[in-house]
Amino acid sequence: MAFGLESNLLVDITIILTFATVIAYAARFLKQPPIFSYIVSGVLLGPLVFNLIKPTAELQTISHMGVAFLLYMVGMNLNFDILRRVGIVSLLTGLGQVIFTTAIGFLIASALGFGKVPALYIAIGLAFSSTIIIVKLLSDKKELDTLHGRISLGFLIFQDFIAIFVLIFVTGLTQQGPLGSVLLEFLFKGLFLVAIVFGFSEIILKRLFKFIAHSHELLFISGIAWLFLVSLIFAKMGFNIEMGAFLAGFSLSSIPYNTEIVRRIQPLRDFFIVVFFVLLGLPIAISSINQIIWPAIILSLLVLIGNPIIVMSVMGLNGYKRRTAFLCGLNVAQISEFSLIIAALGLSVGHVDSSIVSLLTLVATITIAVSTYFVLYGDKLYDLLSPYLGIFERKNTKEDLMSSYSELKEYDLVLFGGHRIGRSVVENFKKSKSKLLVIDFNPDIIDILKEKKIATLYADAANPELLNSLNFKKIKYVVSTTQNKEADLFILKHIKQENPNTKVVLTTIHMHEAIEFYKLGADYVILPYLLSGDEISHIINNSLRDKKYMNKARREHINFLKDSGLEDYQLTG
Numbered sequence: 001m002a003f004g005l006e007s008n009l010l011v012d013i014t015i016i017l018t019f020a021t022v023i024a025y026a027a028r029f030l031k032q033p034p035i036f037s038y039i040v041s042g043v044l045l046g047p048l049v050f051n052l053i054k055p056t057a058e059l060q061t062i063s064h065m066g067v068a069f070l071l072y073m074v075g076m077n078l079n080f081d082i083l084r085r086v087g088i089v090s091l092l093t094g095l096g097q098v099i100f101t102t103a104i105g106f107l108i109a110s111a112l113g114f115g116k117v118p119a120l121y122i123a124i125g126l127a128f129s130s131t132i133i134i135v136k137l138l139s140d141k142k143e144l145d146t147l148h149g150r151i152s153l154g155f156l157i158f159q160d161f162i163a164i165f166v167l168i169f170v171t172g173l174t175q176q177g178p179l180g181s182v183l184l185e186f187l188f189k190g191l192f193l194v195a196i197v198f199g200f201s202e203i204i205l206k207r208l209f210k211f212i213a214h215s216h217e218l219l220f221i222s223g224i225a226w227l228f229l230v231s232l233i234f235a236k237m238g239f240n241i242e243m244g245a246f247l248a249g250f251s252l253s254s255i256p257y258n259t260e261i262v263r264r265i266q267p268l269r270d271f272f273i274v275v276f277f278v279l280l281g282l283p284i285a286i287s288s289i290n291q292i293i294w295p296a297i298i299l300s301l302l303v304l305i306g307n308p309i310i311v312m313s314v315m316g317l318n319g320y321k322r323r324t325a326f327l328c329g330l331n332v333a334q335i336s337e338f339s340l341i342i343a344a345l346g347l348s349v350g351h352v353d354s355s356i357v358s359l360l361t362l363v364a365t366i367t368i369a370v371s372t373y374f375v376l377y378g379d380k381l382y383d384l385l386s387p388y389l390g391i392f393e394r395k396n397t398k399e400d401l402m403s404s405y406s407e408l409k410e411y412d413l414v415l416f417g418g419h420r421i422g423r424s425v426v427e428n429f430k431k432s433k434s435k436l437l438v439i440d441f442n443p444d445i446i447d448i449l450k451e452k453k454i455a456t457l458y459a460d461a462a463n464p465e466l467l468n469s470l471n472f473k474k475i476k477y478v479v480s481t482t483q484n485k486e487a488d489l490f491i492l493k494h495i496k497q498e499n500p501n502t503k504v505v506l507t508t509i510h511m512h513e514a515i516e517f518y519k520l521g522a523d524y525v526i527l528p529y530l531l532s533g534d535e536i537s538h539i540i541n542n543s544l545r546d547k548k549y550m551n552k553a554r555r556e557h558i559n560f561l562k563d564s565g566l567e568d569y570q571l572t573g
Helices: 009-029 034-045 057-077 078-085 087-111 116-128 129-138 148-172 179-212 216-236 241-250 258-281 286-317 322-330 337-348 352-378 378-388 398-402 423-429 443-451 462-469 485-498 511-519 533-545 551-563
Strands: 412-418 436-440 455-459 477-480 503-507 524-526
Touching: 009 034, 009 258, 034 148, 034 258, 057 129, 057 216, 057 241, 057 258, 078 352, 087 116, 087 148, 087 286, 116 322, 116 337, 116 352, 116 455, 129 148, 129 216, 129 352, 148 179, 148 337, 148 378, 179 241, 179 337, 179 352, 216 258, 258 337, 258 352, 286 322, 286 485, 322 352, 322 378, 337 352, 352 378, 398 462, 412 423, 423 455, 423 533, 436 443, 443 455, 455 511, 477 485, 485 503, 503 533, 511 524, 524 533, 524 551, 533 551
Parallel strands: 412 436, 412 477, 436 455, 477 503, 503 524
Antiparallel strands: none
16 A cells, blocks of 8 residues: 655654654764754754655654653652752742743743733743753763752752643633633642542552562553553543643652653653654744744843853852852753643644744754753863852852861861762771761762761862862872762872872773873772772771882782783883
8 A cells, every 4th residue: 555755654753763863863972962853853854954744643643642751751750859858949949940030031022022922931931941851961970969960850840840730720721711710620620630640549559560560561561551541531631631641650659660660661752752852843944943043042041041040049049059059050051841842732722823832942952952061061161150150159058067077177088979989988997097088979978977977078079179178288198989080080180289199099990091090190090890998998008007008009900900901001100
């Protein structure tokens, strides 16, 4: 049976996936997230360039399924432990940024000539930031457990909740009747459905999933069935399927098996969500690009500059250091997938036309592309802008209160990173009379060490202000277990300049990095799979008694690395 090119769903999907894959390779080279490549693919496939794809009803259905899968997984990944840990500051920061951005965005959009309803949709779209993108970037940088990582994740989750309520509100506006009574009826119906969904999940699903947990296939299909069942019920009750999908996932967030369900559903979500973001890029045409390019640039500047300033101001008033506030601010310098979902919903119910969706899609493309580099190179940006950020910091910050470090005290050993290998070093040095200072950016580790009466300093190893504040003239040993190459190189260079006699021990999982550290003057390099925390403690303890012991261990380790096939590096013991 033959199909025409324009009506063949298989051909459309093939073209979409092929383009998205090619652009994704280029985006990966540029360190851009997949969402960016999908939107760009849509722009290329639309009337602006190749005009190969039309937004058919079949593709729209697949697009809606992609949003449903996305919100289902957002619901399952909500972590209340994080919210409890940084709840107040996350609530104030997330809510404050949404309110101020919406207000300022509405004024700017109105000044650009948009009507009240389109301006409100634009303003709301600018207010939300992407949880998915930021979690991925922070995870790649190993910063999810830092203070700024936890606060950022907390206020992004709060923003997701606000976005869900906006979606519910917009859906309620489509119902017939007086606005007040419609919204009240909608609220009661929503609360009733939430109670039913969570009650069923707590009473039935927890037991059911425990019974089938041994079968990954059955767990997977049960999770999919629950998603579609709840989405269908919500659709029949007058809500949209996205609301049902989110609640279906949220109701499973506390069950022990949700991680396995997420892991198996994620590839399915990734497939469907490609179509959603590609379709968002399709409406951008030559005629519309001329009308929206300057508004898009102006609104993008608000997101890229205004949102971080708002977050830094709120966090500064709450007593956080300018570095923490700055890094959190960079995490809101893009608009969210929720922004595009809300705009698409507004289009479907007739509140806005396609030009508003195109405008927000272009803003998303610009801000996602630029903010990705903001987050990746946040430390370098902070070093550059730090002298001008003093207005965002108060005296006696919360980070200072978290630490138990005394500037008047002299320390024998400074340990960067108190987790895993660092924990073994701490336990061994507690038994000696040596004075130990542990520097870490994980609040939980700081709290544990403070309970053990160990001197702590909440800080990031790569922070120049931190290293400048420490007197390395008196410190005998510095051990870094961070496994962060840039931070370790910075520590090594700084300390050897301050005091060449201070012994510096670094950590890496790569042999070639160990060789590089040795060439640059490291006194010893920990390779975790070869050397445990107990062993490095043994080496340092022996070095305290015998100054030549470290050099001996260094020579032996270099010889071992040479014997491991890295003889092309010219090293001397």
